[in-house]
Amino acid sequence: MSKAFLIDLSHCNGCYNCQVVCKDEHCGTSWLPYAAEQPVTGQFWMRVDEKTRGQVPWVRVSYVPTLCAHCADAPCAAVCASDAFVRRSDGLLVLEPEKCTGCQACVDACPMGAIYFNDDAFIAQKCTGCAHLLDNGWALPRCADSCAHDAIQFKDEAEYGSLLSEAEALPGVSGLGPKVYYLHLPKRFVAGSAVDFAADEVVIGATVAISGAKGFRAELVTDELGDFKFDQIPDDQYSVTITAEGYEPLTVTADLTELDLSLGDLSLIKA
């Protein structure tokens, strides 16, 4: 039965426990034949990718724990001339240090940047899924064990049931049969407030409609603080139109192709 990681980003608080315990397990301790020592710093077999999104006053930080996806169709294993990549019966892909010749082809082949090169030991290294622990009675790798929110799960693929159908892989490995799935990967948001500056009041209950160049549409009304926020929408060029009774309609553009956006306090003028 093949194991898989399922990482629910809606429950990741960015504490870095997963990144830290991976180091606690592997830095300075050798678990041969599964893994050689990891250098004290610089390698991230479990790496939290942190990104600050938006602008004042609509700002959010996304944290995406990123690790080797143990792909079924692993490009790293394909380029390895020394058969150092070994597929276990539980689906984990282990890079055996004693077989590694240090050619670094796998480091370049991994679309995730999940394989690191150890200059001193002259070997490539990566996540083992804590196979040495799993083979000695542990049910979970360290990252999953340390997560206070169970945001990182590790189970037989079949045990997840329908959850996996809602999940996504990271784009770089999505076609490679990855064994690391995500729920709630960050998309885009756009937010702002409707304000009648002349009256020195926010505008509550204004209708805000967004329309993306590729067809995505949504609508909501400003809340009791005059705010609106469209979250988890596709990256695209948007037109944002605000209409409120007694006011001239306002249309602005929002380019969300690269960034999340705060539109700030948008001025509505009395009709």
Added chain:
Amino acid sequence: MKISDKTVLQNLGFCGFGGAANVAAVDVLDGRIARIRPLHYDDDYSPEDLNEWKFEVRGSTFRPGMKTLLPPISLAYKKRAYSPNRVPCPLKRVDWDPNGERNPQNRGISPYERISWDEACDLIAAELVRIHDTYGNRAILVQGEGHGETKIISGPHGCQSVLLDNIGPEPGEYTIQARQPDSWEGWYWGAKHVWGCESHGQQNPQDLVALDVAQHSDALLFWGSDPETTPWGWGGLQPSRLCFWYTEIGVKQIHIAPDVNYTNAVHADRWIPILPNTDAAFQLAIAYVWMTEGLYDREYVETHVEGFDWFEYYVLGNEDGVPKTPAWAAEKCGVPSYRIKAFARYWGKRRISISHGNGGGYVRSCFSHEPARLEAYLLGMQGLGKPGVNQFKFIEWGIQGIFPVPPSAVQPVLYASYKGWIMAPPKYFIPKTMTPDAILGQDRSISWYGHVICSMNREDQFLGFEYPGDGPRIHMIWSDTPCWETCWNGGNSYQEAVRHESIEFYLVQHQWMENDTLMADIVLPISTVFELADVSCDLNNGQWAQVTYEEQAIEPVGDSKGDYAAVCEVARALEKYGGIYEGLLERFTQGRSFDDDVRIAYENGEIPLDEFPLEDFLERKYVLFPTEKDWEDRPHGFSNFYEDPEGFPLRTPSGKLEFYSLGLAEHFPDDKVRGPVAKWIEEADGHRERIHSDRAQDYPHLLVSNHPRWRVHAQHDDIPWTREIATCKVRGKDGYQYEPIWIHPSDAAHYGLENGDVAELYNERGRVLGGILVTERVMPTVLYQDHGARTDVLEYGVGGLDRGGANNLICPTKTSSRNAVGEVTNGFLVGIRKVDVDELRERYPQAFARDYDPDCGLVATARIVGDANVGARSVSEEVCHV
């Protein structure tokens, strides 16, 4: 394959007063710590065994969780044990000669040499005897009250005071540095006078407030509160779990602060940016809207509030001709008036609670008592205690009867074997905020109000004290808390104080060569908790109360000993002098062995022994105490007072919420800064820390210096695995890991600053460096740098320069206000400019040449010469393996 030889349990909390959370399973392999991991309760208990509590609200269930909820600073803690910055052996400053020149001016500059434990203790004993005979022991300042590892038997903070208690005719003949309510100053000095909540000043009772918020609140305000950071060292990650749950069940989370703290970053529905320490203006404008639009609970105010008319008179502008309108407040606080109005109306129509987790900006700024009182007023105007209307505290659960989540039926205390200083009124003391004043003001006395200790009641603030009174001045400091300069109010002044000639002997016992330790004359090497056996008590985890038997995990690193063992060594050396020192060790230890101490602690720990026998504890290594029966029956928060203010009066003189404080009016009738009614204070009592102050022309930015995300105050700054996280350190082009300075892109562009640049924050008190992080996580014009970074001083004293980024060095030295001697460590004015590191290197070649490892920062050998490196090597060798 062997993955561990043995597993021991350790409490890896960092509050340092005998109880904290974060019990970890520590796996040991080949004599070394292999891993630190959560303790899984379900290996030993079922939920039924523990009478598991559950919150079932709005179709969702919150359960306490069946493993410990450790933060990364606990999980990475072995790196502190094996840090290359451990004190390797007893050390003496090379040019401190107790029989000749003591060279106090060289403290912080001259290096250390190795001495033996016997030599060190003989020197210490000789100095103690000399001080006693020359001045009396009141000339010894005991610093023994800081944050640190959680210890009970093996030597918590203040162990040395217990030894001194046994010298002389009666206990207490020394001077204690009184520990302040350092993370909740405003609540202590202000809010208590409104609602009488003892002793911290935040809302107490807290019973089931976490549930009340879920059941009844539309929104939870986070007014500078950061439950993703400040509770880490005390209670772990249960507060974080609650925030996720509140989102799931639709409790809106609104943050009001100058910065996007780590809770805001993940959980916030809305952020209202506000200039640092201008919250009082915002609060007054909210009150103005409520008063003028009838949006408060008049009936409640009628029956529950004392002196509302005084407050109304002030808010509406009748007192000073200035109505506290939203437009007036917008000028002060930077929140637009339309937003203040909308927010006030939203609040006035909804059920809203306010959260805090200690720290936060305004409660540690100048005049912090004012916004703290105003918050209590606002809650009062909305019917404090009504379902959904409370102040919710995310930290220190289990302390002083604070139980926002259901408590265990047994609340153990292991103080019967506590070897540290107990926070009770001392005979002789100085406030920690006034230590520099006390030492530097040689020709004058200083005075203040209150014992200042954080566990004192409101009335204590009316008692007057002075130093030195009829006693001697301070001539010796004995510290196990060497982080004054990077944790308190004006560290550069502290440096001047301890380098003053009146300080003849400065003794530090500590694990690491960091901060104040580098100014000591003798340093004793102390073991970390891993190297010691102990017991611990966890009341704070938000799951179940626990006692833990902590076996020794590893052998002592270097020549270190536990704090208790170290003080025993000093006692032994003193015994050689006979007389009052005869039999000192026996008096100090009471002849008790470690096993005796464990038994005595447990048997006197308010634990029902028939149900939870000692033998079981010793065998199982830990005991969890089940949730109390019928916990659901506890009244929520202030609901009793809400329903029956006469039957359940507050601990204020009137028994009501005092918008007009009768106590302050009686005792401080002339105080215009902390008067009977809370107000907006622009400048006063030595503080000119506003963007409209004249000082702002030279220092135009207000600095937010929150409690640090990756440290507990000064602890943990040498952990390589946090130091490589982007928000922990910024690598300069010189390879040095600088403490981050957050700056908004608009300000960065103005100064030509880019990510990775090295800049200095400066004011007339000195300069500290930092690494630039350009970010939208701080509002324009405001700068942000966490407090508590490890010092790396280039120039000592006022006007000095620190490479480490310890911004407490340049905090205001004045206290909260004249009659409230709280610390002011947040929201103060600084300037910023880019620095040329190469120029600095040329100017400070020696400092730049200190032994430095970017993974951990400065290492012990940076300060040690000669043979002592033998000891240092023994540490380094161990480090090589981990």
